Amino acid sequence: MTPFEVKDCALLLRMSGLPPALNLRELLDRISVCGENVLYHHFCETTLRPTFDDPDYRNDFAVWAKLYLGDRVLAERLGIVDPYAFGTMGELRAAVLDIIDDRLGELTMVPWVRPGDEFHFKEATTVIFDTGERIRSPRALAPAILGMTNGSIYYHFLEALRRPPVGKDDFSAWLLEAGDDFAPCIHALEAIDFHFHSLPHLRKELARVLAAGEEMR
Amino acid sequence: MTAPLAAYEAIVGSSAVAQLRRLGEKLAGLRVVHVNATRERGGVAEILECMVPLMRDVGIDATWEVVHGDPRFFDISRAIRNGLQGRRVDLSKKDWRIYHDVSEKNAGRMRALLEEADFVIIHDPQPAGLLKYCPNRKGRWLWRAHIDISRSYRPVWKVLRTLVEKYDASIFSMPEFAQPLPHPQFLVPPSIDPLSEKNRELDPAELSGTRAEYGCDPERPLLVQVSRFDRSKDPIGVIEAYRLVRKVTPVQLVLAGSWAADDPEGKAVLEELLEAAQRDPDIHVVLLPSGAHKTINALQRLADIVLQKSTREGFGLTVTEALWKGKPVIGGDVGGIRLQVVNHHTGFLVNTPEGAAHRIRYLLHHRERIREMGNEAKEFVRDNFLPARHLREYLTLFLAIRSGKEERTLQV
Numbered sequence: 001m002t003p004f005e006v007k008d009c010a011l012l013l014r015m016s017g018l019p020p021a022l023n024l025r026e027l028l029d030r031i032s033v034c035g036e037n038v039l040y041h042h043f044c045e046t047t048l049r050p051t052f053d054d055p056d057y058r059n060d061f062a063v064w065a066k067l068y069l070g071d072r073v074l075a076e077r078l079g080i081v082d083p084y085a086f087g088t089m090g091e092l093r094a095a096v097l098d099i100i101d102d103r104l105g106e107l108t109m110v111p112w113v114r115p116g117d118e119f120h121f122k123e124a125t126t127v128i129f130d131t132g133e134r135i136r137s138p139r140a141l142a143p144a145i146l147g148m149t150n151g152s153i154y155y156h157f158l159e160a161l162r163r164p165p166v167g168k169d170d171f172s173a174w175l176l177e178a179g180d181d182f183a184p185c186i187h188a189l190e191a192i193d194f195h196f197h198s199l200p201h202l203r204k205e206l207a208r209v210l211a212a213g214e215e216m217r
Numbered sequence: 218m219t220a221p222l223a224a225y226e227a228i229v230g231s232s233a234v235a236q237l238r239r240l241g242e243k244l245a246g247l248r249v250v251h252v253n254a255t256r257e258r259g260g261v262a263e264i265l266e267c268m269v270p271l272m273r274d275v276g277i278d279a280t281w282e283v284v285h286g287d288p289r290f291f292d293i294s295r296a297i298r299n300g301l302q303g304r305r306v307d308l309s310k311k312d313w314r315i316y317h318d319v320s321e322k323n324a325g326r327m328r329a330l331l332e333e334a335d336f337v338i339i340h341d342p343q344p345a346g347l348l349k350y351c352p353n354r355k356g357r358w359l360w361r362a363h364i365d366i367s368r369s370y371r372p373v374w375k376v377l378r379t380l381v382e383k384y385d386a387s388i389f390s391m392p393e394f395a396q397p398l399p400h401p402q403f404l405v406p407p408s409i410d411p412l413s414e415k416n417r418e419l420d421p422a423e424l425s426g427t428r429a430e431y432g433c434d435p436e437r438p439l440l441v442q443v444s445r446f447d448r449s450k451d452p453i454g455v456i457e458a459y460r461l462v463r464k465v466t467p468v469q470l471v472l473a474g475s476w477a478a479d480d481p482e483g484k485a486v487l488e489e490l491l492e493a494a495q496r497d498p499d500i501h502v503v504l505l506p507s508g509a510h511k512t513i514n515a516l517q518r519l520a521d522i523v524l525q526k527s528t529r530e531g532f533g534l535t536v537t538e539a540l541w542k543g544k545p546v547i548g549g550d551v552g553g554i555r556l557q558v559v560n561h562h563t564g565f566l567v568n569t570p571e572g573a574a575h576r577i578r579y580l581l582h583h584r585e586r587i588r589e590m591g592n593e594a595k596e597f598v599r600d601n602f603l604p605a606r607h608l609r610e611y612l613t614l615f616l617a618i619r620s621g622k623e624e625r626t627l628q629v
Contacts, residue, residue: 008236009626012613013404015395037625116551120392122404126626127613129239149232150600159626200600 241275300373320346
């Protein structure tokens with residue numbers, strides 16, 4: 001089988017150019033016109049940013065609804081949205097707009113935040129580079145993962161989900177080449193609920209399930 | 218003396234260092250010039266002292282220049298800086314002419330270097346005027362704002378904006394600090410150097426020496442706030458919080474800081490603090506001389522809890538320093554403190570002296586939480602606010618701008 005090429009990536013954040021949202025109506029309006037990269041960033045790239053909010057919600061809109069708008073109902077509804085369950089960013093955008101619009105319909109007043117708590121729309125460029133490291137056997141995958149940077153974990157396990165083959169992480173795609181022998185490992189990787197893991201935790205979890213899958217073979 | 222990248226490997230890990238070297242290989246020989254106001258003091262100088270050698274270590278031809286000027290120029294540029302931070306300042310047309318004249322002279326002195334560079338990074342407002350006088354620029358010019366200009370005094374910003382908008386891009390520490398500008402605005406938080414005199418590990422003898430110097434009792438909990446004596450840092454509020462705690466728990470307080478000679482408000486604040494300290498032997502007001510890095514380091518390490526009860530704050534690198542020393546921080550719910558202090562993880566955000574007192578009492582009552590939160594705080598800084606992350610973002614910034622592409626992903 002071909003060696004696994006370990007890539008790494010780093011995120012470069014920038015302002016989207018959209019004005020910040022001071023209330024829920026403005027959030028709706030901005031999301032309806034923002035670029036797909038903005039949506040992608042606030043849903044999918046949050047793990048690469050410093051935050052302790054990962055145990056609650058993975059996307060920035062849910063975190064903002066909870067912490068600053070004080071709308072826990074909206075936070076719960078947005079927080080459960082899985083960006084990887086949508087085929088396109090357009091579908092994700094439509095789903096998010098529906099949730100916010102429904103919530104606006106339920107409220108008697110548009111909720112506002114105090115100055116300083118606005119939602120700032122950001123986007124990022126993911127700079128990807130080859131580390132030069134190669135993994136030559138499936139058995140070496142788990143120990144190699146333990147030595148990877150957060151950027152590598154993000155690129156191969158999360159970012160990969162939106163690359164062809166869509167919905168498949170790079171580790172599983174590579175293990176498929178090794179045939180049915182590694183099916184338990186692939187199933188174990190698929191079973192990881194990554195929404196509740198920070199990248200350092202995800203690294204440990206990936207190594208753990210791969211080692212356990214090896215034992216089951 | 219700044220350590221090269223290898224010295225950070227034990228702190229951030231070999232994979233993080235290897236990542237930087239890989240990125241550096243893609244930029245080998247890139248000519249980068251940083252320009253700021255001074256090499257001597259302040260957060261920007263501390264960052265550049267660390268960052269420039271690290272850039273060189275990964276293969277970039279990085280240099281660091283400072284603007285030269287007479288005291289009048291630095292008074293004006295200090296006023297510009299204060300205006301950008303929201304203070305009402307009077308700057309006449311003559312003042313701005315002096316600012317431009319000095320910028321032109323500096324540009325004349327550095328023109329060849331600046332015009333040939335691939336990237337010129339201009340830090341804060343003092344050298345921002347250089348671009349206008351370097352018409353044959355070959356590379357990209359970036360304006361790096363270390364301060365919060367979101368609520369700047371408009372007459373100052375309106376003039377400076379005419380200079381800044383000519384840059385190819387700007388860099389802010391947080392989205393909240395930015396102003397609308399007609400070019401890309403990147404977000405790069407600052408960092409602290411774990412190997413500097415202010416942050417390096419200290420041995421027990423050094424710590425006990427500082428404790429004895431300021432007459433602190435090793436048997437009782439110590440609260441410390443290190444900050445400029447300025448109302449926006451709310452040292453009076455810290456004393457109020459201390460007094461509320463003192464009613465139930467015997468604690469000591471150190472308020473350590475400096476005082477800008479051109480700030481009459483600071484003098485009044487210092488006098489109030491000294492008066493409070495005279496009446497209470499457990500309040501220690503420490504007037505720090507310039508360059509008292511080891512004392513700051515020791516005081517932060519001696520603290521049980523560090524306070525940064527600001528009502529207005531930039532990024533708040535003193536918070537980062539305290540978190541790196543494994544101390545939970547009770548901080549004002551403003552500026553960059555909000556990015557760093559996360560309730561129940563790295564400390565607590567508070568809005569009032571009462572709130573600060575409540576959280577101090579909570580932590581002193583649950584001493585094990587001080588240790589747990591301190592450990593978490595240190596790891597948080599290790600991952601996010603050390604030079605390795607900062608350098609990585611500069612390298613990715615150079616790669617992204619140089620590519621000229623605007624796609625979400627960039628393969629290099």
